[in-house]
Amino acid sequence: MTTKTLYKSYIIEEYQLDEEPYYVPVGDEIELFEAAYRERLPLIFKGPTGCGKTRFVEYMSYKLGVELRKNSKRTDDSDSVNLPLVTIACHEDLTSSDLVGRYLLEGDQTVWIDGPLTRAVKAGGICYLDEVVEARKDTTVLIHPLTDHRRMLPVEKRGELLEAADGFLLVLSYNPGYQSALKDLKHSTRQRFVSIEFDYPPLEIEAQIVQHEAGVDEKTASQLAKLGEKIRNLKEHGLGEGASTRLLIYAGKLIASGIPPRRACQVSVNWAVTDDHSVQQSITEIIASIFE
Amino acid sequence: MSEDSINDKWPELKKFPESVEKNFISSLSAMPDALSESQIRDWYQQGISLASQTVRSWESAAHFFAVSPSVLKSMPYSYFEKWMECGEKLCNESPTLASAYFESSPGTMSQLRSRHIEEWASLGDQLYKGTWKSSTLACRFFVLSPILLSQLSFNQLQTFSQFLDKLAHRSYDLALECLNLGEQIFPLVGEDKDAFLSLATALVETGWREVKSFFDSGAKALPRIDPDERIRFLQLAENLVKNGGTNIPGTMLEISQSLAELDQEKHSVVLALSESLLEFEPLAMPDFINSSPMIFEKLTTSQFGKWYEEGVNVIQNNPDAGIAYFKVESAHSENTIEMLSSGIEFDRIKTVMEMYCRGLAGAEIKLSSTEALVEKNIGWVSKNSPTTEGSTVFVPTIVDRYPTKEENFAWFKVVSTHQVAHLEFGSFIFDFNKKSALFDDLRAILEKKQLDAIENSKKSNEILDESSSTTEFSETSQNLEKAWISDMQRFFNLFEDRQLSLDIFTVVESARLDAKVLVEYPGIKTFYLQVQNDSLDDRPDIKELPAREAIVEFMLRVSLQQYEGVSIPLKYKSEIQQIIQIMKRVTLHESLVEDSAEASIRIYAIIASIPNEDIPEEDWEDPSFDDEEDYEDPDEMEQMLMDMGMGMEMELRPEGEEDYETMQEVEYRGDFKPELSQLMNEMRMQQQDQSGGAQGDPLTQDQLKELLENSAELDMQTVQGEIQESSGVFADNLIKEAGTNLPQSPDDNQGKYVHVDEDGGELQPGEPETFVYDEWDFRAEDYKPRWCIVKQKLMQEGDPAYFSSTLNEYSTLVTRIRRQFEMMVPEMLRKERKLSDGEDIDIDDVIENMVDIKAGSSPDEKFYWRRNKVQRDVAVAFLLDTSASTAEAIDEGKGRQDEWDAPDDPVEYMVWLRTRRGQQMRRSYKRIIDVEKESMVLLINALEAIGDVYGIYGFSGYGRENVEYYTVKDLQENFSDKVKRRIDRIAPLHATRMGPAIRHTAHKLNQIDARTKILFLISDGRPQDRGYSREGVEKEYAVHDTKMALDEAKKIGINSFCLTVDKSGHDYLKTMTSDMGYEILDDINDLPERLLVLYRRLTM
């Protein structure tokens, strides 16, 4: 059914992590997350693109999952205890059915298929709604009852109210950067969450991350991190956002596979962050100073 | 001879006034003896016949007799007869003329060949036309003949008189003036009088009114030109005259001025090219010459030739383009220069390099030219040395030291990187009390010892001499007690020889920075090292320096990586070894500016113990050091500190020692003034503190002056005038520069936080179309109720043509933007689902519907979809700052002044005026408001394409009861010719009281029914108004009120965005717009384009 992909362009990922994701803490975000999780307080991550929000939530779901298993050793069915992570990338055509679920035809029968949110609610996992401002406003209202003490998800079509399993937690991400005035979180939505602010990690940590993720040597990694820092200094001067950690990692990967560093930075970082010619030239000069 | 015998012998004499007889008698005895009796008689008869001609001709006769003996001395009698004859003839015409002729004869004859007598007389005669004016001219000609002949050959004199004659046809006055000027000008013309005269004669024919100013300007212009080239200059001018050039004197002045700016050896090059240019387009020649000094700044002579040739190519195809080319008012010309030159101009790389520096330093650094810094007169005097004062990096206007562009650019980059390193690696955040990373800290100990020493000397002074005035030390100590002293200053106060300590610190700190740059920026390493290496070329011969200076020089060489080939004084080898070890430590990775300070103390201690004596030639050697050893503080450190603290070395100094003189700076490192920079930073901070909540007493002008006088960084000699005076000037300028408002005396700052408009109360809106709003007082944390009155008016109407001409001017941009905006439209076509009728069925919804039927739940019958033009539901109000400051010119440099005088002749004047006006219209400078207006035009054009609801308002005002609010286009209004007309009339008015204007706009938006409402504020600076922001004291008030107004808007669902062109906007905009967006435009010219981009982004 090709027509389907026309608008069902969202990706649903539902997986539980088997391996510990690599994550380097930058501040007290781990403690905050843990505390919030203990109290089942929903979270909102604020931060620029590519600064590690997604990675962090993956890491936390793994970490908390492991702890859960450890604590429930006695019951001896540790396999059944887990903390799945459901990531939903939001976009403006996302309907409530897409989140909650719908009936499908199967032969003569109609079959109800849970949407990702429902699945997360049932499974007691972490549901990560990425770029939530992209979603329609009426969609965001859907999550309201999930975030207060009721922890309920109304499934209208089936006329039922689903109570979230114990492990369930809702996490939103939100990039406050250059937002369109049309798209802003409603206050009533925003005020239901604990927000954790993210920013690009400080130089040393970022270097460490780049080194690990891109597989470059220490020197190159710290040069890349330095480049990131310098470019971010240019924010508000024609640069909407600075170079993300993700971009630095891209550059690192190119370098690791043999592209000369200046060239690698040029194609993966410089051209990605700005269209402004003179800003590009300035960044070219910065790249040329940092890399041989 | 008795009276009787005279009466007998020369009876006619008695008929005339006495002077005739008297002159005759006295001359008679002076006549040469060789004259025969009959010759004497002839002479006598001649005189008498002169005297008898008319009633007043006896005067001529008197002159005739008086000068005869001396005239006769310079010629044989035969010519003397000719002379008399000529005199007689002249007298026939006019006795006055004859008198002048006789009178000037002795002088003239001594310079004139006798055979020219007749011709000379006839020259005067020709000028005389029987009128009174012509007589004055002719007489004057005779009178000046001796002087003129001392400059001119007789032939030239003839030409000159012909010229005068011609000119006299037009105006006797003018001819007379030129005659008088001749006296001054001919000596200046030198060898080229023929050319000058022929030019003058040519001018009479083409534009006789200019002749006099030609003489005037000739006198000014010629001395400026290489004497060998003056003739070419004059010929060029003449050529111009012949080719219909106008305002020749003005042009001559101008081009001579331009030539004067060039080295004399370039004159022949420029003139030769000018001559060949005449073949193509003579009228372009002056522009060519006038441009040449500017071009020679950038190009070599051969490159200059190439630039010229390209110009000739252009001019052959299109004379107008050629003229623009030679004026350097065409892009082609500029590009040609840029392409030919190897130099790098600051202006061309400013944007890129400024951004580069900002990136590196992570601060709002500005990049500026050193010229600008020198002009500020705050202590920096060199136009060539790059430097920074903590917030701006200053670099030379042009760099042309290497043969290629790449290298010159690289030099620029090295220089900028080094200067930025001061900021990036913290030279100016030196903290006296902060621990260094690599040394044991001695600063505090040394200071203590110093204070102790002062204390002791005070005590002993008191014992010795009760009345003795305070010593130098106690003054320093008073300084120390003052709260107002920068850390850097406190540090330098530790040293007796401030200059020496500053030099040491400079070298050490530069070495630290260079080391850091080389590690952090390996990409520029190669060229950085090359620049370091090249700096060695300009160093003085170390062997000529006395010991201390030699050691400092040696340190400097080491810091430039020169380890070999520098000699050192043999006997100080171990000291130098130590110094090198200390310096090496500073170049380690962890080092801080405090380490440089600690290192400087140690090095100073070592150098101060060495007398500053000349070292004999044989006592030098090229050292070799083993660099294995690491530095350790010596055991006698304690003692050394003690010595330094007491300032003892003074007394121990040996005889014949020289004063320490400062080292020669390294060009790429430039002019490092840590003390001054820190002072400025602190003054800026003080400024900010003051508006927040003052802490400590502010620095007064006098204190500042004193601080400046103590500093070693101000080279007071370089600046003219007394130290006292110049430090006062610096102080004033510094204060201006830091933007501080220092109180003259500490006690006039009372009432600092009293708001000016505190008195008075609520206001009532009286007239219609007035609105009253509250104002937020952040100190009281409350609103001032009904505080401001907004008067809403319709903007006046002007010329609608402005609208279309702006669109024309920006036609490329207009097309592009229009396209972009039109592209927004399909983006807005959203697929609308769940309709009961539409383009097609939605397969998903159909399934769902069927499923619902099967599942038995109530089915949803709406499963059609349609591409629907979703109503873009945006209402936006643009609020334009039309305060007085928007009248500021954008590019002040362009406002060129024309120097030449207006012509006298009314007709010519009108022509002149018209062309001038025309030029001004075209060239007229642009103001901020103009760009704002243009932006509005483009905006309207774009918005009309997408159909958003929009309004445009301007605001200004004076005082809280008078906030003017002008409607250009109301939100509900349709776009019309009226709107076009109103735009034309947008003009700068008064102050900027933003709060009420925002409130009023919000009020308007609130009445509109739209899903998205945006308030777009376009301003050129911070809010300020009478009683709204007392400059320098309470800017905060306005900023807070504005913020509050924006917050209020937000609460009723209006999003705001501020776009400003105030470069210093970051500080307050952050506060003002908190969560909302803002952007600062680096270049106001980007406003139109940027505004549209932002608008798109905001509403998508």
Ligand SMILES: Nc1ncnc2c1ncn2[C@@H]1O[C@H](COP(=O)(O)OP(=O)(O)OP(=O)(O)O)[C@@H](O)[C@H]1O
């Ligand atoms: N603290 C960190 N520890 C480990 N890796 C990190 C960290 N921060 C960023 N990264 C790396 O940066 C990459 C980008 O981060 P991530 O995808 O989480 O960004 P994001 O914040 O979700 O961005 P977006 O808002 O665009 O979705 C990750 O793949 C990871 O490699």
Ligand SMILES: [Mg+2]
């Ligand atoms: Mg992500």
